[in-house]
Amino acid sequence: MSASIEHFKRIASIPHCSFDTARLRDFLVDFCRDKGCEIGVDELGNIHAIKGSPKLCLQSHYDMVCIGDAPNLELVFSDDGFLRAKNSSLGADNGMGVAMMMQMLSEFDNLECLFTNDEEVGLIGANGFKGELKSSYLLNLDSESDDEVIVGCAGGVNVFASVPARFVNGVKGECYEVVVSGLAGGHSGIDIHKNIPNAIKVLGEFVAKNDGVLCEINGGERSNSIPVAARAVAIFKTAPKKCENVSVKKLEAEYKSLEYSAQILALINSFAQGVRSFDVDLKMPIDSINLSLIKQENGVVELEFFARSMSWEGLHRLEFETVSLAHALGFNTTSKDRSVPWKPEVGSFSADVLKYLQGFNKNAKIAAVHAGLEAGVIKDTQSGIKEACSIGPNIYSPHSVSERCELASVDRIESVLREIVRAYQ
Numbered sequence: 001m002s003a004s005i006e007h008f009k010r011i012a013s014i015p016h017c018s019f020d021t022a023r024l025r026d027f028l029v030d031f032c033r034d035k036g037c038e039i040g041v042d043e044l045g046n047i048h049a050i051k052g053s054p055k056l057c058l059q060s061h062y063d064m065v066c067i068g069d070a071p072n073l074e075l076v077f078s079d080d081g082f083l084r085a086k087n088s089s090l091g092a093d094n095g096m097g098v099a100m101m102m103q104m105l106s107e108f109d110n111l112e113c114l115f116t117n118d119e120e121v122g123l124i125g126a127n128g129f130k131g132e133l134k135s136s137y138l139l140n141l142d143s144e145s146d147d148e149v150i151v152g153c154a155g156g157v158n159v160f161a162s163v164p165a166r167f168v169n170g171v172k173g174e175c176y177e178v179v180v181s182g183l184a185g186g187h188s189g190i191d192i193h194k195n196i197p198n199a200i201k202v203l204g205e206f207v208a209k210n211d212g213v214l215c216e217i218n219g220g221e222r223s224n225s226i227p228v229a230a231r232a233v234a235i236f237k238t239a240p241k242k243c244e245n246v247s248v249k250k251l252e253a254e255y256k257s258l259e260y261s262a263q264i265l266a267l268i269n270s271f272a273q274g275v276r277s278f279d280v281d282l283k284m285p286i287d288s289i290n291l292s293l294i295k296q297e298n299g300v301v302e303l304e305f306f307a308r309s310m311s312w313e314g315l316h317r318l319e320f321e322t323v324s325l326a327h328a329l330g331f332n333t334t335s336k337d338r339s340v341p342w343k344p345e346v347g348s349f350s351a352d353v354l355k356y357l358q359g360f361n362k363n364a365k366i367a368a369v370h371a372g373l374e375a376g377v378i379k380d381t382q383s384g385i386k387e388a389c390s391i392g393p394n395i396y397s398p399h400s401v402s403e404r405c406e407l408a409s410v411d412r413i414e415s416v417l418r419e420i421v422r423a424y425q
Helices: 003-012 022-034 092-107 124-128 199-209 261-270 312-328 348-358 374-381 407-423
Strands: 038-041 047-051 056-061 075-077 082-085 111-116 137-140 148-153 155-164 174-180 213-219 230-236 246-250 274-279 284-297 300-309 332-339 365-369 387-390 404-406
Touching: 003 022, 003 082, 003 092, 003 407, 022 038, 022 047, 022 092, 056 092, 056 374, 056 407, 092 111, 092 404, 092 407, 124 332, 124 374, 137 374, 148 348, 148 374, 155 261, 155 312, 174 199, 199 213, 199 230, 199 246, 199 261, 199 284, 213 261, 261 284, 261 300, 261 312, 284 312, 300 312, 312 332, 348 365, 348 387, 348 407, 374 387, 404 407
Parallel strands: 056 111, 056 137, 137 387, 148 365
Antiparallel strands: 038 047, 047 111, 075 082, 082 404, 148 387, 155 300, 155 332, 174 230, 174 246, 213 230, 213 284, 274 284, 284 300
């Protein structure tokens, strides 16, 4: 078992959900200082560690998507060679990258490491990093397939649509709680082409087809996850029947209905979830969009959509289409947390990384990914970075309770990384 796994065990024992990473931040700062690094920590929680005179900067994010029982992680080393967490997301995205960086700092004298914060909630750390990297080359460790060197990624934008959560009387019928649960979930970029059911869409369709009127509605887990669960309270004239992944419970309490129930259901049900365009040659989505969250709080019902595209043109088009639909139904909209598309490019550094990776897997190749990677943001803002790319171990179903990481793949990527870091001493 690789040395990085031992570091990961320690990371997993420290809660580090997005927006709640202070304990892991302090642990990593102490670790880097103990390894002889000069340390800088900014107001966003980014940790910039410099050791010696580096040519290469390694980068990973240290927050995780917490699903299920997370952040209380119970690691399971299964007989099939995978590491999982019992009833929760694992946080191998991107804890394995952090663990490998810790090991490289333990072995080498000239290395720069950037541990970024709150990546999973809008690339906040990378977008807000104002420090200056000393290295000429950037290697991100947030990829999830060990046969690829990633040299490009999708950009993203969050679109929010809201209406007042005002209530009205006079709707006849009886109140029921409707809960959608048990869906597979997944990463809204990497898994978006798999047509995984979206819990908010399932809930909206169920309520509308049973002629329900909403009283309450909430659903989804994270901005960049395909929703696993959603819940509504609605008034129905006749009792709706439960179906697969949908439970129904009659409520004795009386509820007022939402004034904008029809518009909320219309937006949910008319919105086209998933891939909007696909590149047959690259075998990957080009444009996609996910209905990530719906929240009813502070007098407002708000839906959040996360659009991704490999180009600025595609990103602007997805934003425009979503905003136009929401406006037509009477919603107010805002957009934020844009991240830059990283145009694929191959240079001497990525060619070197591919060479070392092919030493362990002859079928390794150059690729791009339909997800946000901080390397694209950082390269865009750091003029001293000549080239960037990304590698990582095999991680399946990130951002879900089914997340698992192949242990042998961690061994391979740690060995590849060691050769790369040694070559750039």
